[in-house]
Amino acid sequence: MFLSQKLSVVIIGLFWMVFVSSAPLTLEITQGVVSAVPITIPDFNSDGLVDQNLAQIIRDDLRRSGRFQLTTTANLSDQTIEQPDIAYWRQQGVENLLLGQIKKINPQEYEVQFRVFDVIRVQQIMGFTIPSPQRYLRHTAHRISDLIYEKLLGQKGVFTTKIAYITSYRQADKTLYELQIADADGQQAQSTVRSAKPLMSPAWSPDGSKLAYVSFENRHSAIYIQELATGKRQKITAFAGINGAPAWSPDGRYLALTLSKGNNPDIYILQLNTGQLQQLTRHHAIDTEAVWSPDGRSIVFTSDRGGSPQLYKISMQGGGIQRLTFEGKYNASASFAPNGKLLAFVHQVNQDFRIAVLELSSKQLKILTQGKLDESPSFAPNGSMILYATQAQQNGIVAAVSVDGQVHQNLRVQQGSVREPVWSPYDKR
Amino acid sequence: MKLINVMTSLVLMFAISACSLFDKQHQDDEHVGVEVEDKSISTQAQTQFKPRIPPQHQDQADTLAYQDQNNLTMGQLESNLQNQSDYTDQHQHQNISSVSQSDLDPFSDDQNNPLSDKIIYFDYNSDQIASEYQTIIQYHGQYLLDNPQAMIELEGHTDERGSREFNIGLGERRAQSVYQSLLLQGVSPNQIQMISYGEEMPAVDGHDESAWKLNRRVVIVYIN
Structure with a gap:
């Protein structure tokens, strides 16, 4: 009996998610600023651990703010966050670069690490490691957006609100x-x-x-x-x-x-x-x-x-x-x-x-x-x-x-x- | 035993999924919803969703003008217009004092029943009752005088323009206009309740004057 109760709880959770995802709000930017800050955010290195694309969530956040211009790049999975090939990114014309990776530290817990580089000055602008339970991964992505927004624009972000x-x-x-x-x-x-x-x-x-x-x-x-x-x-x-x-x-x-x-x-x-x-x-x-x-x-x-x-x-x-x-x-x-x-x-x-x-x-x-x-x-x-x-x-x-x-x-x-x-x-x- | 457990959970799952659309609370530990059970739904509440055409009054010229305006309204209202003119014909020669009101049923939607007209329409941003609606108010006032146990609620409504909370105020002003008019007839204030829904419960969807003029209204709802 205990088992069946537990099962049904899991299943309620499933249906909840189905309901939630059936009525999403879609945010679209209809007009942005001319002086938008250029930034490149390749997909995070996650070894297929999570099905959420955190880089995509951050790209969407920043693009919709109208204050950033997102430039696309080839996905370079061979580059590690520890030793990025900054010269390569400079060749690509990238000005600001965010690299991130996701590591599993136990079955429910992940660690999201990211670094932001000023490619032209070859400098790290910031870097953080954020421990994140699986169900907070999306929230963690919004937190990263907040941090970048504040660092590059000098104003607190509202992506986690x-x-x-x-x-x-x-x-x-x-x-x-x-x-x-x-x-x-x-x-x-x-x-x-x-x-x-x-x-x-x-x-x-x-x-x-x-x-x-x-x-x-x-x-x-x-x-x-x-x-x-x-x-x-x-x-x-x-x-x-x-x-x-x-x-x-x-x-x-x-x-x-x-x-x-x-x-x-x-x-x-x-x-x-x-x-x-x-x-x-x-x-x-x-x-x-x-x-x-x-x-x-x-x-x-x-x-x-x-x-x-x-x-x-x-x-x-x-x-x-x-x-x-x-x-x-x-x-x-x-x-x-x-x-x-x-x-x-x-x-x-x-x-x-x-x-x-x-x-x-x-x-x-x-x-x-x-x-x-x-x-x-x-x-x-x-x-x-x-x-x-x-x-x-x-x-x-x-x-x-x-x-x-x-x-x-x-x-x-x-x-x-x-x-x-x-x-x-x-x-x- | 294991199989039974699985079966039980499957049945549970279906039962839960069936109500999950309506009962989706407590599934998330961060955020819990509330389902409001509404005890106030009565058969009367239905009438307010039906667009009713403002009744024509005796003056032929005005009636024509009114029908002119209605050329602008939605097609679905045209048939109502047709019915409405039959109704007007029958009532044109009636004098309010000659009608015995004791037999009238305010819950009836029969168009021959003068109490079936329960909506007073208003001009934009106005709470003035146009003269053509005095007859409706008089019929209901007489009924309330004859039936002291009868209770009504006056629902004030506005069109969608302007701010929502200001419109709550405007809807209440409209309900109060009708209230004052009934009190002048001698109706007891204890027989009348008022509520303003502002722009929250439009009678007609749509975003132009043809919809707006049907939404600026006070609805007389008998609650016993």
């Missing part, structure tokens, strides 16, 4: 809604919540361990917080009327949220450990979509108190409310850059809704996207890219644009429609 998003699809006359989490490259997508009623507004806790979201199960809106490691969830608010737009304070102790309590929507602050609720805005207009400034001192929100939806800022220390957007008749759904200097938001241009950024010091507004129904911008934790939802072929897809507007990526899901993407913070483990 995750994204959460909502999908919806029709199944037997019913629409099903899922809150999913995937790696930043769209792979390893997993369903976190599934419901026959809408799910909305996922928000990562600052340590990346929890998600807050809105669920309409049982004909009520309610805000839940779910622990990702255990799946345990807790209903946070279920007042009459709207329970929406949860946003974590940078220290993770408070949740800003929108409640209407059967009247009209205002912003409230909930202290999570005590349950104490404090009303922050008080106006007969719609006040919603609160986001915290990274220093936690102020909140930016959407309000139509001036007649049309615009962004406003309120200080947590009290004091006045300041209007931030003046261009256009619709500015909503703000996301703060991690450095606190920029806001990304939905901005209406004629009949179209696009993603724009506002530099808070200069008040300069720049439109970054060209869609008709672009929405839900979310900054990457390194501030380099903005994830957002857009329409392609009548379906919702996720896309990303660099803050300077130069790099564009699309992230497709095979089944249904994707929306409300949110980029996770850095993994704090």
Whole structure:
């Protein structure tokens, strides 16, 4: 009996994998930068030990960032990582070279070793050995991408981060809604919540361990917080009327949220450990979509108190409310850059809704996207890219644009429609 | 014994694979999912997926204008239009006060039943109830007055344009417009619940005005 239980556990694992791989997100780069850094990454020397091509994962990561130009080369299996023939690579016109190898150190454990060379100066730029259990090999490849990105561009990479998003699809006359989490490259997508009623507004806790979201199960809106490691969830608010737009304070102790309590929507602050609720805005207009400034001192929100939806800022220390957007008749759904200097938001241009950024010091507004129904911008934790939802072929897809507007990526899901993407913070483990 | 074990696990495997599409939780030690069981699905919920044409009112000129607009809508709606004009003919000469409402069944989808019309449509970014929908609200208000045990939920919806949480606010404003209108008729607030789904539950898929105008709506749902 024990044996059969063990077997079935293995088999569950198999079917899980089948499900996961049946609905991948495909990331494609649609536009990159001119000044991309050239790099060559031949396949790793792994003696056929693993079926994952780590070099390919790293090449894809770097190419999709739009900041690297990947040059192809012949695969030289006779070269060892210890003694590479740098002269040969120089002849090939290679400028930066990454060589790697995978060794098995015990049945479940591998060791991934890599070195990056400046071929022109004949110098090693960096070299690491990363022990990696088999199921973390993919993650290890993303870590290598992060290390290269930071070394060559001077900015922390986001290849090991995750994204959460909502999908919806029709199944037997019913629409099903899922809150999913995937790696930043769209792979390893997993369903976190599934419901026959809408799910909305996922928000990562600052340590990346929890998600807050809105669920309409049982004909009520309610805000839940779910622990990702255990799946345990807790209903946070279920007042009459709207329970929406949860946003974590940078220290993770408070949740800003929108409640209407059967009247009209205002912003409230909930202290999570005590349950104490404090009303922050008080106006007969719609006040919603609160986001915290990274220093936690102020909140930016959407309000139509001036007649049309615009962004406003309120200080947590009290004091006045300041209007931030003046261009256009619709500015909503703000996301703060991690450095606190920029806001990304939905901005209406004629009949179209696009993603724009506002530099808070200069008040300069720049439109970054060209869609008709672009929405839900979310900054990457390194501030380099903005994830957002857009329409392609009548379906919702996720896309990303660099803050300077130069790099564009699309992230497709095979089944249904994707929306409300949110980029996770850095993994704090 | 070994064979039996293997057989057991095979059966298990099939049982598990059959539900794995729906029940795929706990398979991964890093990440555990939640399946939300929804207890709220009723037969009424079906009606909101069916595109219903806004009813024509008495004014002939407006009716024509309305049909004009509908030339833009999807082909699947054309047959509804046909049915709708039959309905309008029958109701054109009815005065609301002359109808005995005590026999009416709000759960009936029979088109001769004035309570079968449960959708109020709105203009873009507006929560104003157009005069043509007052009749629908009056019929339901009268029914609620005659049947104090009856309960409704007003579902506010918007089209897909603009931000999602702002649209939740806008959908609630629309539901409140209908709510206020029913209260003015004397309906007890205890008979009315409200929920806004914003743009999350469109009646019609599509990304142009022909779909949008059918999605900007308040649906009256009888919950007992």
